Amino acid sequence: MSVQSLNYPSIAYREAGKFEEYRFEKIHNVIFESSEEASVIVAQEIADLIRSKQAKNKVCVLGLATGSSPIRVYEELVRMHKEQGLSFHNVITFNLDEYYPMKKDDQQSYHFFMHYHLFNHIDINPQNVHIPDGTIPQEELYQYCIDYEMRIKEVGGLDFQLLGIGRTGHIGFNEPGSHYNSSTRSITLDHITRIDASPSFLGINNVPRKAITMGIGSIKKAKRIVLLAWGSNKAHVIKNTIEGNITSEVPATYLQQHDNTTFVLDAGAAAELTRIKTPWLVTSCVWTENLKRKAIVWLCEKVNKPVLKLTDKDYNNHGMSGLLAEQGPAYDLNISMFNTLQHTITGWPGGKPNADDFNRPERALPVRKRVIIFSPHPDDDVISMGGTFDRLVEQGHEVHVAYQTSGNIAVSDEEALKYAEFSFEMTGQKDARLKSIIEALTHKYTSKDLDFEIRRIKGLIRRKESLGATRYIGLPDNQVHFLDLPFYETGTIKKNKLSDKDLTIMKTFVSEVKPHQIFAAGDLADPHGTHKICLDAVLETIKSLKGESFMKDCWLWLYRGAWHEWDTYEIEMAVPMSPDQVLKKRRAIFYHQSQKDGVMFQGDDEREFWVRVEDRTQDTAKKYNDLGLAEYAAMEAFKRYHF
Numbered sequence: 001m002s003v004q005s006l007n008y009p010s011i012a013y014r015e016a017g018k019f020e021e022y023r024f025e026k027i028h029n030v031i032f033e034s035s036e037e038a039s040v041i042v043a044q045e046i047a048d049l050i051r052s053k054q055a056k057n058k059v060c061v062l063g064l065a066t067g068s069s070p071i072r073v074y075e076e077l078v079r080m081h082k083e084q085g086l087s088f089h090n091v092i093t094f095n096l097d098e099y100y101p102m103k104k105d106d107q108q109s110y111h112f113f114m115h116y117h118l119f120n121h122i123d124i125n126p127q128n129v130h131i132p133d134g135t136i137p138q139e140e141l142y143q144y145c146i147d148y149e150m151r152i153k154e155v156g157g158l159d160f161q162l163l164g165i166g167r168t169g170h171i172g173f174n175e176p177g178s179h180y181n182s183s184t185r186s187i188t189l190d191h192i193t194r195i196d197a198s199p200s201f202l203g204i205n206n207v208p209r210k211a212i213t214m215g216i217g218s219i220k221k222a223k224r225i226v227l228l229a230w231g232s233n234k235a236h237v238i239k240n241t242i243e244g245n246i247t248s249e250v251p252a253t254y255l256q257q258h259d260n261t262t263f264v265l266d267a268g269a270a271a272e273l274t275r276i277k278t279p280w281l282v283t284s285c286v287w288t289e290n291l292k293r294k295a296i297v298w299l300c301e302k303v304n305k306p307v308l309k310l311t312d313k314d315y316n317n318h319g320m321s322g323l324l325a326e327q328g329p330a331y332d333l334n335i336s337m338f339n340t341l342q343h344t345i346t347g348w349p350g351g352k353p354n355a356d357d358f359n360r361p362e363r364a365l366p367v368r369k370r371v372i373i374f375s376p377h378p379d380d381d382v383i384s385m386g387g388t389f390d391r392l393v394e395q396g397h398e399v400h401v402a403y404q405t406s407g408n409i410a411v412s413d414e415e416a417l418k419y420a421e422f423s424f425e426m427t428g429q430k431d432a433r434l435k436s437i438i439e440a441l442t443h444k445y446t447s448k449d450l451d452f453e454i455r456r457i458k459g460l461i462r463r464k465e466s467l468g469a470t471r472y473i474g475l476p477d478n479q480v481h482f483l484d485l486p487f488y489e490t491g492t493i494k495k496n497k498l499s500d501k502d503l504t505i506m507k508t509f510v511s512e513v514k515p516h517q518i519f520a521a522g523d524l525a526d527p528h529g530t531h532k533i534c535l536d537a538v539l540e541t542i543k544s545l546k547g548e549s550f551m552k553d554c555w556l557w558l559y560r561g562a563w564h565e566w567d568t569y570e571i572e573m574a575v576p577m578s579p580d581q582v583l584k585k586r587r588a589i590f591y592h593q594s595q596k597d598g599v600m601f602q603g604d605d606e607r608e609f610w611v612r613v614e615d616r617t618q619d620t621a622k623k624y625n626d627l628g629l630a631e632y633a634a635m636e637a638f639k640r641y642h643f
Contacts, residue, residue, distance in 0.1 A: 306628025
């Protein structure tokens, strides 16, 4: 199976007025629920191409991409090689790009990436592997790029080109402004591209400013192109690329001119496409409760009215006449939606005792609940749900906070040096080990043993900061748990996959607490991926324990807030905060001093975490108020995960 063969109407059909929901789309695309499923199908298409070329005794020329998007594709190709006998003896590869300057053995190099994820595990002839060389002297670079282009031409051109896409709309490293006919060349990287790469380089100052890349013209010559995009971070650029006009400001839009391109998307990356975000604007809809809620909240924002002031005309003028005909008039729709939204608001996140809970987001019983707050890093609890955390403790629930990872790599060497020097002074300058650590941190060198000790110091810093915050909120130390899941402890940005050891730690902990409520991070925009792995750990744990009697009474609530917030229509529990609670949450965040100023993994938001989360919680409260509901200083939002 190929993604090209999956159901999607042709341009001719769309231009003929059929399949109207696709009418804004100018590039063939296929949407999957998960990147896992999508990656397997893309790998299968590549494997089928390789085998078909082998059957004709021809070479198969692949253009390959790097970054996080194609990793699962490469893993599946490796699996097919090892388990199904897929051979790469006839394959010639050309990679899109490489940082410049960049040594081949540097772990941030794409040369290292490709061998680590693919080439070291298959039977490809090393002479058939071509990756731009980041060590070429500057004076030889121009000719090198010409020669790279000629090598592709000499083997008959690219049969298949795999692409990712950057938030600037770059493909390869063709940044905004790239010409549609550009060829392989050196290029200066966009600031946003460097920000996105900064976690891998432990800070933007370490990210190269230049790269070597195949050009737009080089890419468009490929006989077949498949572009991968995963996650909500890519949603806006995907919409602009698929539905927008061709422009050098979004280089990926040039792919609209290629007649054999497919964009392979997961649900997050496809979220802004018109037929997904606002389907009522392009086609008739089956009005489920969730779609109705989404549409009415959107309509309020569109016409700038609270929900109770919407009119029949508002519904009719904005593609919702079908809803009005089925469930109207506007008066009835408005009251029903107002009540639905009102019932998401509660000051009792653990349930209100001795109260009718029919219209409340949480159950009244048991009155005193056992609660687990899973925090991927040792500050996500107070950053994303500090006000709710405080409420749960204040209202007498048995709250357990579980920090899933040590968070050690997010502590700077400078911060670790400060504590190492303090400890050295306190020991009377007698600890030789500490002296070695101080010298290593000062002069920026390390060894395997010293690296472990330095990470241990950094982990202790975060652990003690966490205890400071939880004590401030009033949680006993014996209800604070540091799980230190092994998948995280690689010492680098790249983490291991979840293992049985990780899941055993999680299952043992959950089984001991026997919770009625679990709060977990659903903020998958985390720029270094730890949140997703930690959520996967929670979901796998729940799945494995679902037969236990205590799990029948357990509800899972997902929080966001560090990078993005739930859309208003998605919120199922909104916990309001007073100005005093906003201030208390801020002070709890301040206990995480190593993360307060110049945090290493900022993403593209220059604000400090406490500022950005206050702005987001205030924005959530404002959105509720704009819908005609009560005005609060701030709100934390949650979505229930039904398992």
